[in-house]
Every structure is written in structure tokens, then in C-alpha cells.
Amino acid sequence: MKLLHTSDWHIGRTIEGRDRHDEHEAFFNELIEIAEDEKIDAVLMAGDVFDSVNPPAKGEELFYESMARLSDHGKRPVVIIAGNHDHPERLAAARTLLRKHRIYIQGYPTIHPLRIPIEGSEADLCIAGLPYPSESRLKESFTEINDELAIREAYDLRISDIFNQLTSSFSNKDICVAMSHLFVAGGSSTESERPIEVGGAYTVRANQLPENVHYTALGHLHRPQNIHRSKAPARYAGSPLAFSFSEAGYAKSVTIVDALPGEKADIREVFLQSGRPLVKWKATEGLAQVHTWMDQRLDADAWIELDIHMKDTPSMEDIHRLKKHYPRLLNIRPIFPEQEQISGPERKHVAIDELFKQFYERQTGGASPDEDLTHLFLEIVNEEEGAS
Incomplete structure (x- = not known):
């Protein structure tokens, strides 16, 4: 049988x-x-x-x-x-x-x-x-x-x-x-x-x-x-x-x-052959490398998560252009020079509130989040983890 x-x-x-x-x-x-x-x-x-x-x-x-x-x-x-x-x-x-x-x-x-x-x-x-x-x-x-x-x-x-x-x-x-x-x-x-x-x-x-x-x-x-x-x-x-x-x-x-x-x-x-693969792209050479991969039609049938090393935050126009060219590009995560210095096990031990502070400073041009905003962010994170 x-x-x-x-x-x-x-x-x-x-x-x-x-x-x-x-x-x-x-x-x-x-x-x-x-x-x-x-x-x-x-x-x-x-x-x-x-x-x-x-x-x-x-x-x-x-x-x-x-x-x-x-x-x-x-x-x-x-x-x-x-x-x-x-x-x-x-x-x-x-x-x-x-x-x-x-x-x-x-x-x-x-x-x-x-x-x-x-x-x-x-x-x-x-x-x-x-x-x-x-x-x-x-x-x-x-x-x-x-x-x-x-x-x-x-x-x-x-x-x-x-x-x-x-x-x-x-x-x-x-x-x-x-x-x-x-x-x-x-x-x-x-x-x-x-x-x-x-x-x-x-x-x-x-x-x-x-x-x-x-x-x-x-x-x-x-x-x-x-x-x-x-x-x-x-x-x-x-x-x-x-x-x-x-x-x-x-x-x-x-x-x-x-x-x-x-x-x-x-x-x-x-x-099985059916089902689109899930692929992680790590573009250490920035946007130019991503454009090269797209021109080559790399992983054209896959769902893609992109980590891209950049000096500045990508514009909405950059993101829109990438996703229009590759509709199944799901996540785009910019990695900045200060983040590159924290990698592997060490990066995992950076407190979530510190990562939020670094993100906030980049987005605002150097300003620091106040205590109430940081507390609100941590509450949201904890709610999401509890619901997952």
C-alpha cells in the first residue's frame, strides 16, 4: 500500500x-x-x-x-x-x-x-x-x-x-x-x-x-x-x-x-517544483548592484527580501522604482555604515530601544526621541510580540 x-x-x-x-x-x-x-x-x-x-x-x-x-x-x-x-x-x-x-x-x-x-x-x-x-x-x-x-x-x-x-x-x-x-x-x-x-x-x-x-x-x-x-x-x-x-x-x-x-x-x-522560492538579497555595493541584478533578471520568479548597504536613507522614489521593476520585492532594509560595524552575535545584543534611537536620529537628522516616545514604541513592540 x-x-x-x-x-x-x-x-x-x-x-x-x-x-x-x-x-x-x-x-x-x-x-x-x-x-x-x-x-x-x-x-x-x-x-x-x-x-x-x-x-x-x-x-x-x-x-x-x-x-x-x-x-x-x-x-x-x-x-x-x-x-x-x-x-x-x-x-x-x-x-x-x-x-x-x-x-x-x-x-x-x-x-x-x-x-x-x-x-x-x-x-x-x-x-x-x-x-x-x-x-x-x-x-x-x-x-x-x-x-x-x-x-x-x-x-x-x-x-x-x-x-x-x-x-x-x-x-x-x-x-x-x-x-x-x-x-x-x-x-x-x-x-x-x-x-x-x-x-x-x-x-x-x-x-x-x-x-x-x-x-x-x-x-x-x-x-x-x-x-x-x-x-x-x-x-x-x-x-x-x-x-x-x-x-x-x-x-x-x-x-x-x-x-x-x-x-x-x-x-x-x-x-516539489511549484511555489515561488523566497530569496534574500544582500547588496553590499548599494543600489547599482541591485540594478545590475534586476537587469540580469536574477530570481525574477521569487519573493525577495533585500538588505542594501547605503550611506543615506533611500527616497520613496528609489523604493517605488525598485518595486515597480520587481513587483515581488517585498522588503527593503537599508543598512547604514554605523550598522555595518555591529554585526553577527554582537548586533543581536543591541537593545531594541537603542536601535530605535539610532533609527530616529537618522530619520530626523540628529534629533533624539524623548522618553515618552521611546516608551510608546516599546509598548507597541511588546503588543506585536504578544500577538504573534
């Missing part, structure tokens, strides 16, 4: 306010092509279908149309669980209709596994699906425990208990997989994931993932990666698109799991 594992589509997500609908459309076309070329028996989608609980209408339309094509109108099962960005009830609202097309959607955690007959296989596909297990979705609270380590232990045990119940009926005569959308301790995150819980207490140890399965398909982290120290193979498929510049240079992929009853599964990546 051959399975395809994908996750974290985040349909409707923008980058610096720019629409990425065409990239998601291209991804689904590629995903369907991979499923057909690889002769995939079932698709596992491990959460975060949408980027928000109220996705745009064209995003929902793309989702339903793509799922009909991906399932080959009922010939290929598609199993979807809700992630932390999904509205579990809204995502699963059409589950009765979709199940007739062998599209299975689970919004809330349960203790009941899913068993799906696969055409041409004597074995069934048994799935222990655990959608994003927040306190509210588990319908219990860990906040009465004051110690963070104790919270971690309690949460670990609860997740382990759910998986034990979900997999208790699994047999080595079937193909058995687990699915969840959570943060396994030791996984490598990027800036584009929002923390599941403040403080990181609500993570799960790798050894709490089920042992009596061929594979555990995980969602939440956007970088494709295997989980070490799990008792059975476990992996994050990663997101199909790069959502922040911290992901620049990382290849995106889906995971293929080839499994036989009672045998170890074969796991491999299929790399």
Missing part, C-alpha cells in the same frame, strides 16, 4: 499582504500529478488546511475542487485532520457529503480509529487520527497545574493515552498509521509557525508517539523532517510553500510511505 503524506497547506495565507492563490493552485496540480504518477492508494493530510478559521471563498472553492480531483472522485481515499489554524466544525461541516467521495475529515479528537478498505489490497488502512489537541478540543484543562514541567508530563500522558486507545485494535495484518497536528519536542521550527502554546509546555515527547504503527504522519512544523527517538517512524511532511524568509533555501516536499502488513515501511521524499 502506498500513501502520500502532506500537511500545512495554509490556503489563504498571504506574504506581506500579497496573494498566493496561484501558488496554491499550482501546488494542487502538482500534488494530483504526483498521486497519479506514484499510484498512491490514499492521501494523508495532517492539518492546517486553511490559514484562518474564516478562509476566503476562493480558497474554500479551490480546496473542494482540488479534493474532488485528488480523490479521483472517490477512487483514492483522502484523510484530513484539523490543525490549529482550522475551524474544526467548519472544516468538517461537509463530512457526510464528502465521505461519499471517500474524503474523510476529522475536526475534533476522538478515541475511535478510522478503518478504510483499499481497492486491490487485502489489508485495510487503519488510521489513528488526532486533530490538533488543544485543551479546549480535548475538553480538559491543564492550567490548574502550576509547574511547567508537571504540565508537560500531564499533557504527554494524555496524548499517549489517546494514542493507546486509538491504536488498541490495530493488527499486523493491516496497514496502520497515526496522524496528528502537534509539536513534538526536538522538531526544528521556523518563523512561519505560530507557537502552539506560550512557553512551549504543550509539546509532546517523541517516545509518546505510538509504536504499533507503520508510520506517524505529523503536521504543524513547516520544515520537512524526521522525528528521532520515536518508537516507530514519524515525520513532518512540512508545508508545500515557504511562508517566511526563515525558510529561504529549504526544499519543499511531500512524503511517500510504501508499506506492507507486518513489515517496515519504506519512506522517501518527493520534492
Whole structure:
């Protein structure tokens, strides 16, 4: 039996306010092509279908149309669980209709596994699906425990208990997989994931993932990666698109799991070609260097973040000209001579209020911000960090 594992589509997500609908459309076309070329028996989608609980209408339309094509109108099962960005009830609202097309959607955690007959296989596909297990979705609270380590232990045990119940009926005569959308301790995150819980207490140890399965398909982290120290193979498929510049240079992929009853599964990546790359430009020679790159059409299809070394603040006309020539140039960050002297680890330790003071002095021609203005700036920064 051959399975395809994908996750974290985040349909409707923008980058610096720019629409990425065409990239998601291209991804689904590629995903369907991979499923057909690889002769995939079932698709596992491990959460975060949408980027928000109220996705745009064209995003929902793309989702339903793509799922009909991906399932080959009922010939290929598609199993979807809700992630932390999904509205579990809204995502699963059409589950009765979709199940007739062998599209299975689970919004809330349960203790009941899913068993799906696969055409041409004597074995069934048994799935222990655990959608994003927040306190509210588990319908219990860990906040009465004051110690963070104790919270971690309690949460670990609860997740382990759910998986034990979900997999208790699994047999080595079937193909058995687990699915969840959570943060396994030791996984490598990027800036584009929002923390599941403040403080990181609500993570799960790798050894709490089920042992009596061929594979555990995980969602939440956007970088494709295997989980070490799990008792059975476990992996994050990663997101199909790069959502922040911290992901620049990382290849995106889906995971293929080839499994036989009672045998170890074969796991491999299929790399994706759709989705614009995210690229960081560092123009140490100023505007002239940027113009040369643009004339060469360097990274013409990419989203670009530009660091440009300059002596003076660029004019709005300069910025407008650059963005008109390269519409996907998203961020332009001028670096001035005094900043060049502060680099690497040392620069990271410069206080934020000092950086604000330096910026204010440049913008005003030497004036210093008063105490009230600096305090207001720090309040805004703290609010933004708390909301991210």
C-alpha cells in the first residue's frame, strides 16, 4: 500500500499582504500529478488546511475542487485532520457529503480509529487520527497545574493515552498509521509557525508517539523532517510553500510511505517544483548592484527580501522604482555604515530601544526621541510580540 503524506497547506495565507492563490493552485496540480504518477492508494493530510478559521471563498472553492480531483472522485481515499489554524466544525461541516467521495475529515479528537478498505489490497488502512489537541478540543484543562514541567508530563500522558486507545485494535495484518497536528519536542521550527502554546509546555515527547504503527504522519512544523527517538517512524511532511524568509533555501516536499502488513515501511521524499522560492538579497555595493541584478533578471520568479548597504536613507522614489521593476520585492532594509560595524552575535545584543534611537536620529537628522516616545514604541513592540 502506498500513501502520500502532506500537511500545512495554509490556503489563504498571504506574504506581506500579497496573494498566493496561484501558488496554491499550482501546488494542487502538482500534488494530483504526483498521486497519479506514484499510484498512491490514499492521501494523508495532517492539518492546517486553511490559514484562518474564516478562509476566503476562493480558497474554500479551490480546496473542494482540488479534493474532488485528488480523490479521483472517490477512487483514492483522502484523510484530513484539523490543525490549529482550522475551524474544526467548519472544516468538517461537509463530512457526510464528502465521505461519499471517500474524503474523510476529522475536526475534533476522538478515541475511535478510522478503518478504510483499499481497492486491490487485502489489508485495510487503519488510521489513528488526532486533530490538533488543544485543551479546549480535548475538553480538559491543564492550567490548574502550576509547574511547567508537571504540565508537560500531564499533557504527554494524555496524548499517549489517546494514542493507546486509538491504536488498541490495530493488527499486523493491516496497514496502520497515526496522524496528528502537534509539536513534538526536538522538531526544528521556523518563523512561519505560530507557537502552539506560550512557553512551549504543550509539546509532546517523541517516545509518546505510538509504536504499533507503520508510520506517524505529523503536521504543524513547516520544515520537512524526521522525528528521532520515536518508537516507530514519524515525520513532518512540512508545508508545500515557504511562508517566511526563515525558510529561504529549504526544499519543499511531500512524503511517500510504501508499506506492507507486518513489515517496515519504506519512506522517501518527493520534492516539489511549484511555489515561488523566497530569496534574500544582500547588496553590499548599494543600489547599482541591485540594478545590475534586476537587469540580469536574477530570481525574477521569487519573493525577495533585500538588505542594501547605503550611506543615506533611500527616497520613496528609489523604493517605488525598485518595486515597480520587481513587483515581488517585498522588503527593503537599508543598512547604514554605523550598522555595518555591529554585526553577527554582537548586533543581536543591541537593545531594541537603542536601535530605535539610532533609527530616529537618522530619520530626523540628529534629533533624539524623548522618553515618552521611546516608551510608546516599546509598548507597541511588546503588543506585536504578544500577538504573534
